[in-house]
Amino acid sequence: MTIDISSMHKSFGQTEVLRGIDLSVDKGELVALLGPSGSGKTTLLRIIAGLEWPDAGGLHVDGQDWLALSAAQRRIGFVFQNYALFPHMIVRDNIAFGLTVRPRAERPDRRRIAATVDELLHFLQIDALGGRYPAQLSGGQRQRVALGRAMAIEPTVLLLDEPFGALDAAVRRDLRRWLRGVHDATGTTTIFVTHDQEEAFELADRVVVMGAGRIEQIGNADRIHDHPASPFVAGFMGATIELPVTIRAGRAGTALADTARLPAQALADGPARMFLRPEDVAPAADPAGPWQVASLSSTGPQIRLILRDTAGTEIPADLRRRAPGAAALTPGTRVQLHPEAAAIFPADA
C-alpha cells in the first residue's frame, strides 16, 4: 500500500501539533518517524490510523481517500505504546478479536479463526502462552501478543507507537531484530514512531526526522548523521556544541577553532552557526589556543574533557584515551580545536 500524506495540519486547542506534513511511503517500506516528544509524530500516526482527524490536508492510500473512512474501515494494524491488550481476555481471544468482530458474512468460521490464531502464536514464538491473561505475561511477551493481534486482521498497513519504549535494553534489541524479520517475511508497509535514534536507524529503511510539527529531514542513517538539514536535526543527532563562525568565500572562520580541515561550504558570506559533536571537537594541546582544559574524566576507553574559553563558555569534548596527544591534555592545558566534521548553517536558519 502506498501512503500519501499532503499538507496536513492539526491543532489541539491553541497548540499546533502538525504544521504542514507532506510524506509518501512506498509499498512494503519500513519507515520510522523519529523525533523528540511533542514533535507531532504520534499524532501523525494516529491520524493515519483514523484515531485522530486532521484540521486540513489529505491522506490517500493507493489512491483511496482515507479521511472518508473510519478507523474500523481502514483495516490497519496498530500496536499501542502500552500494548492495550484486553485484560479480561486470554491471549488467544486477544489475537482473535479482530476476526470475531467482523460482520457475520465476512467472519471466518470458528475453526478458521482458531487455525489463524495457532499460526500466529507459532510465528510469534509464543505457542505456550495462548491460554494466559495479559497480566501474566512479561513486557516482551505482551509486545508480541499486541503485534499478533494487529497482524491477525491482515492489515494493509502496520503502525507501531513507540513499540519498544516500555522494555529493557536487552529485550528491546532482540525484539527489534525480530520485528525486522517479521516485516521482511510479511512485506507489510510499516510505520513506527520512536524517539530513539539507534532504534530508528537500525530498524527502518528510511527515517523521517520530525521536530515541532514539521518534517525536518528524510533519509538514512549516514545521510542524516553527516548532513543534517537543519540546526534542529544537527542538535537532535548529537551535535550539541554551537560555535559562531563567519563565512568568507565558502570557508568558515573563527578564533575559537582551527577550521582548515573542514570542507568548503556552499554558503553566502556572513555570520553562521557551526554545530559540533563532542567526539568531533578534536582538541590538541597548543599554548596559543583559545580553550583551557577545565576538567577531565575517563570511562576507560574514552576520556571526556570540559573545555572553557576566556569568556567562560564551556563545551564537552570526547576522545579516545589512547589517541595520539591525548595524554598531554591535562587540566589547565591550553588547547586548540581541529574539527574535521561540522554542520554549518546561516545565522538566521
Next chain:
Amino acid sequence: MSAAAPVRAKRVLPGFTLTLGTTMLYLTVIVLIPVLALILKGAEIGPARFWGIVTAPRTLAAIRITMTAAAIATVINALYGLLMAWVLVRHDFPGKRLLDALMDIPFALPTAVAGLSLTALYSANGWFGAPLEAAGIQVVYTIWGIVLAMTFTSIPFVVRSVQSVLEDLDPALEDAAFTLGAGPWTTFRRVVFPAILPAWLGGIATSFARSLGEFGAVVFIAGNLPFKTEIASLLAFIRLEEYDYAGAAAIALVLMVFALALLLVSNLIQIWASRHAGGPR
C-alpha cells in the same frame, strides 16, 4: 565457620501486634458480638417457634414487600447508575463537578430527612404528587413510595463503584478495538462492559443490601400498613416495641442472612473479577 545470626525482618510500622490486636478487638466488640448475640437470641427461640414467626402471614408479607421493593429499586439503580457513571466519566459539560458532588447527598443526608422530603414532594398536594394523583398514580403510602425511598438512598453505590473503574479504563483499549474493526456498540459490549461488569455487579449487590435494610427514609413515605406497605425492619421494630424480643430477633435474623448472602455474592464477584489480574509476571 561462624553460625549466621538469625536476622529478624524489620517492619516498616512499629507495634504490629498492638495495631492488629486493637483492630481485632474493635471488630469483635462492634461487629462480631452483636451479630453473634443476634444469632444466639434467634437460636434461643427454637426452630419450631422461629419457623412459626418467620412464616406468619404478616412477617411473610413484610419480607415479600421489602424484597420486591428492593429488587425494583435495585433494577432502577443498576440502569440509572450505569448511565450516570458513564455521563460523569465520559462527557464534559458545565456543572459536571456539581453533579458529581450531588451524587453524595443520599449518603450524607439523614435518611429521615430524605423520607420527609420525598413524602412532601409526592403527597397528594406535593409538587410531583399532585399531577401524578391527577393521572391516577399514587406514590405515597404504596409500594412505589417504598421503591422511591430505597432508590434515593442507594443510588450512589452503583454510580461510585462503576465510576472509579471507568475512570481508570485505558482509552487505548477502545482505540485498539476500533482499529481492529469493531464498531462502537461491539466495543462497548466486548471491551468496556466486561471491564466494568464486576464493579457494576458489586455496586448492584451493595445497593440491594442497602435497600433491604433501609428504614429511616421508608417509614415516612410508606404509610406502614401491615400486609400492604410494612417493611421487614419496621416489623422487627414494632415487635421490639411490643416487648416481643423473640419475634424481633427472628425477623432481624432473616434480614441478616440475606445481607450476609449478598455480601458473599459481592465478594465472589470480586474474586471472579480478579481472576485475570493476578498470576506470576
